[in-house]
Amino acid sequence: MEPAVRIDHLTKVFKVPSLKGQRVTAVSDLSLQVAPGEIYGLIGPNGSGKSTTMKVLLGLIAPTKGTTAVFGQDSRKVRSRVDVGFLPENPYFYKFLTAEETLHFYGRLGGLRKRAIRERSKELLALVGLEHARDRRLSGYSKGMLQRIGLAQALIQRPRLVVLDEPTAGVDPAGSRKIRDLILKFREDGISVILSSHLLEQVQEVCDRVGIIFQGKLCREGPMEALMAIEDQTEILLERASPELIARVKALVDEDAQASLLRAGHPRTTLERLFLEETSGESPDTRGGSQDA
Amino acid sequence: MHNLAVYRHFSPARVGVLARNTLTQLVRMRAFYFLLIFSVIVLVSALLIQNFTFDPARQLKIMKDMSFFAMSMFGTIFAIVATANLIPKDVEDRTLYTILAKPVPRFEYLLGKYLGAMLVIVLSMAVMMLMLCVVLYLRQQALLTEQQALLDAGAPHAEEIAVVIDELKADGPSTSLITAAAAICLQAMVLGAVTLFVSTFASSGLFTVVVAFMLFFVGYIEPVVVDYWRGSMESLGSFANACIHVVELIFPNFQSFNLVDDVVSGKTLPLSLFFKILGMGLSYVVVYLLAAYFIFADKEL
């Protein structure tokens, strides 16, 4: 079966506007695949190459080396975009359009007929919970609402792959929860998702597989559970543990010759820990890409 | 689940959607109304200023001059300013990402944006032209009735009144006025394509506007100056000649679209010549859009 996303040895070098003609390698030799129906999280700090990778995948920029493909179609071909829905980071749509007009516009661009769009936008507005604001111009929308109309827009032509760049950036917790639920619904519908985020908590909640990208390279990749499971560590999850009980556990561990207590706290930060491990090991002076003049 | 979309390599429908969207955008922008109000002011002032002249036929000329001036200004300014910001604004607002992430070829995007802006120009020109024709016709009829009444009342100088009547009859709305307006439109369209081309590689909207105005300015004056040099100085140095050729190559020749001055003074352009000018203008549009596409297709967004 054709993978939803296939990225083969992708390298992207940008020319920096300067007198010396400096170049910055944003992505270097990156390969990854997203299976159909899979939700893939691409995580990394700012400037690590997440957005660049996504832009190449969408044909917005051309790869310097390597190839990217969506369901087997080369990203450089416009046709490959039929199967993609994209939500950029902090999306701004045409403020002079209403929600319904926006969906109509993107639906037509996606190649839908007017009637199909009418039905589909009804469906999507219900899905993202914007039925009440359908006739309002987007200039009056909040950030969370824009993000949701962005999602609806991305889904209009029923793409088999959805690309989400920081889908919850700047959205309040309630809004980001709604978006998370929507992503989970994609899985039910068999839609593949590739999303980038630095909100690790969320990635952990929704993704099947995660890739950690740093300085343009994919440093770790794997299924969520595999990444999380650490062979020589054991996690004990307690409920309603009193401080006294924790103190006693600590004492008990101290008695043991081999074992040591690493940490006591909320378990959800494991990915965050992993992330920090992967991204703080390198020397800080090469952050943001290597330079080869 | 099956994908609903049908993809075609070139789809006029998509171009149409983009054009309509741009039209909506520009129409919902206030600046557009401001320019229309400007033209209305000019038309109204054209009516008020009539009392100034003695020659009834000259009143009609004043109206035409004022209106064509308004149309030229509107067309030129709008073609440059509106087109210069089409792409930068989409890049800045990141709407371009969402559009190109749909199955939309970049050429269609450019074409759609361009056509949308041109649609605004053509539509408003048509409105202004209609306004001019109506006002001109009404004024012409009023003046004719006035002169005829003088004639019927047995006023002296009947023969001179007859001449005035003939002049008035010739100065009403005519097809040559429409060719002049069409030439203004065509000029705006060429200017729009040139501006769009500049905006594909410009670093800022201001840069685009300045360069486009310069191209327009030089492109207008250059043919006249070159003509003058050639006429007045028989033997130009080979260096000067080479310079002239370079200038001619770089700057579009906007003088070809300048019909207004002569049409207003009553000259008629043969239709065949008008079609040549039309062909010239459309070639400019096609070539500059193509050049814009080459740069835009390669652009890293």
Add this chain to the structure above:
Amino acid sequence: MTKARWIACAVLVAFGVIRIPIEDRLAADLKAHQFHEMTIPDGSMREQLGQLGAAAALGGFRSFLATMFELNAIAAYRESDYANVETRYQLVTQLQPSESGYWETAAWMMDSNARRFYLGMDNEVDVKAQGKRGLLAQRAVERGRRFLDDGLRYHPGDYKLQIALGNHLVERQRPADFCGAAEAFAKAIEARDDATLPTRHHALNLALCPGHEREAYVKLRAIAERLVRGDYPIPLDQIPASLILHMRYLEEYLKIAEDDRFPINLDVLRRLYARLRPGFDPATNTDERHAHVLRRLEDVLAIPEGDRIRF
């Protein structure tokens, strides 16, 4: 520079190479249809227009600028500032020489309005240069003539300009040039179908042009017959007196037999004389034809010597 930019440049240059010969041909075609006969604004004109105005003049706004400057000239006229009227109209006519009406108005402004003003004919306003009145008036007439001549160089067969020239030659020029006027009116006749006015003036002036009396008589008689038939754009009671009188004069001059003369009702002539006489002042009259007519009329009607106009 990226490859794409090179390609774009190449496309534009290639287009330039193709289009330039076509554009040259187009420019020639336009000139052949009297389009784009523009002139580069010369030194004094540039000065008046300013750089921006000069550029606008080349950029498709000549007609508009001409209109603007004419309004300016008319404003100056309303304040009897004829020095400015003249310079403004110079600009207007240079901006749009193809508009014959501008030349005609400019000439009329100078040889009629400015002249009258300097002579103090219809203004109570004190002309400051009292001692130079005549000189100024004469200069205004010359300026008017220059506008006419320049205009006629652009529009050799223009109806209005030829009529203006014809009138100028007899009404403003001293001594009057009847032959030249007749020629000018002849040219105006060619410019219009049923040009009754220049036809009449042509014949009237020809009557006073030595050696053309017989020709003039034939033409005047044809007009008179048309008038009597009612086939004329002016009513019979507005018949120009000059027509009948010139005819009568020519009949005398050419010694035409009584029976062959055009029958003229003396009563009509008496009414004409009564109409013309009160408005005539030999001190201010400038139209020699007018004086001529009245003198003939007095002869024909045998007005007693004491009642006649003293020239």
